[in-house]
Amino acid sequence: MLNAATLDDAARLLAELQEKGLTLATAESCTGGLIAAALTAIAGSSATMLGGFVTYSNAMKAEVLGVPPGLIVAMGAVSEPVARAMAEGALRRSGAELAVACTGVAGPGGGSAAKPVGLVHIAAARRGGATLHMAPVFPGDRAAVRAATVDAAIAMLRRLA
């Protein structure tokens, strides 16, 4: 599900974080654990990667990460504020210095005119710092959208490190 280039990027990110003594957590919806799986594929990742949350249901986004349920109702689970709240919730719940979150429409179903298949909101938060956000629309099928999200999440974390 992940190619060698993704694993290389994961290894580079982990090396950068370890050098700076920063720890990391993930909060994933549409990727369903694939970001964490990519990071933990790297031997020695436990020095940096504390863990992560796969919050596929809205209830888990609220209960596990503390995303306000009203925000999910008002904005939809696939939205910038929910992605930001997931990343910031992952920081709080994990104790890590950095967290990345994503929520999107991996397809093949679930798309709409406003939120097409491939739309993914990605947010990366650093404790005491700003939270970055992007909302690309990735081409391809479910596997391609998920793989592209992993790459974008790792790239965003490298900008924050």
Next chain:
Amino acid sequence: MLNAATLDDAARLLAELQEKGLTLATAESCTGGLIAAALTAIAGSSATMLGGFVTYSNAMKAEVLGVPPGLIVAMGAVSEPVARAMAEGALRRSGAELAVACTGVAGPGGGSAAKPVGLVHIAAARRGGATLHMAPVFPGDRAAVRAATVDAAIAMLRRLA
């Protein structure tokens, strides 16, 4: 990281659970999100899969899943009681009817005579029912141990479904 046979097994499990109206959560240490990633690779998995927890650090095993810290100190993170406590914690924290958990030595480092590389404790819990456990020693490298753990976790869940 996952082959077609694994994804076929994941799809079969999800179909069986959906037919019975059962929901599912995961709690992963050595696989680091790969079980959840395999399950959510299947389109429509959100009907069944509520989410999961990647508890790589001992602190996250305790704080996120409620594994007693004293149990981790006494038995080690890679142990039957910790695997069982992770699965049962995932049930409580997710609200799912079924949960699977794993904790093991994926390698290449971290092995010992008592707990060699490839040893993985896997537990699957059903709400109100028994918790199954197994502790295979898988051959091969880090990727092989993680992939074999995903297959064994899915097979164990199918026995509980």
